[in-house]
Amino acid sequence: MPQQTRIVSPGPAPNAVRTAEGKVLTAPADWSLLPPGDAGLTRRVKAAGPTWTVQEKKGRKLFSRGVWAPAATIAAAKAKLEMERSTDAYAKKQAASAARREKEQGEYVEDFRGAVLQFLRFDSGHTAIANRFADAVTAHATPVGSGTVARTKRIPIEQRAESAVIAWMRHQTTAYDHMKIERVKGKRREVRRMLAEESRRLLTKYRRGEAVNLASCPLARALTSAAQAKQ
Helix, strand or coil: CCCCCEEEEEECCEEEEECCCCCEEECCCCCEEEECCCCHHHHHHHHHCCCEEEEEEEEEEEEEEEEEEEEEHHHHHHHHHHHHHHHHHHHHHHHHHHHHHHHHHHHHHHHHHHHHHHHHHCCHHHHHHHHHHHHHHHHHCCCCCCCCHHCCCCCHHHHHHHHHHHHHHHHCCHHHHHHCCCCCCHHHHHHHHHHHHHHHHHHHHHHHHCCCCCCCCHHHHHHHHHHHCCC
C-alpha cells in the first residue's frame, strides 16, 4: 500500500521496488523519486510521510538509492527549504558549522598521526622514516568520506591507527593488489593475515633499530614512490 512507509530495494523497473518479503511494488503515478544527496531535504520528506526508502546492499555496504514520495510533498519541502537557505541567518549558521568541522578534522588528523607514531614505535635511529610513514598513512586514511578504518568510531583510535598502517602496507609494500586469490570462503582473509604478519616482521626491524637497506626495503621504496607521485 502506498500509504505505508517502507524500506525497500531496487525493483526490476525504474518505477518499481522490492519489499523485504520479495514483493514487487510499482510507485504510484503521483509519486517521484527524490535522489540521495540532500540530507536536509530527505529528512523533511520522510517526516512528512509516507515514503519508500530505497536501499541497495553491495558487499557489506548499504547504499541509498533515493526516496519515493508524493511529488507534491517533495516539491513543498524543497520550496520551503530553499527559502530558508536563502537567508543570512542560514548562511552564518553554515559558515560556523563548516569552521567547526574543519577544526575538529584538524584535531583528529593530529591525534591520528600521533596514534600511528605510537603504534610504529620505531627506534630513534629511524625517526625520519617513521615521520614520513605516519604522514603517508594519515594523509591516506583521514580525509572525510574516505571510507577507511580511520573514519570509524566503533573502535579506539589506537586500533584504527594499527589497522590503517597494516592496510597501507598491504597495498603499498606487498603484491596483494596483483594477487590472484582463489574464490574460496576465507581465502582472502587468510592471505591478508599472512601479509599482515609479513608487514609486522618488517616493522619489528625498524623498532629494534636494525640496519635497513633503504634501496631494497619495500617500506622505504613505497614511501619514496608515494612522495614522487605527489610531485
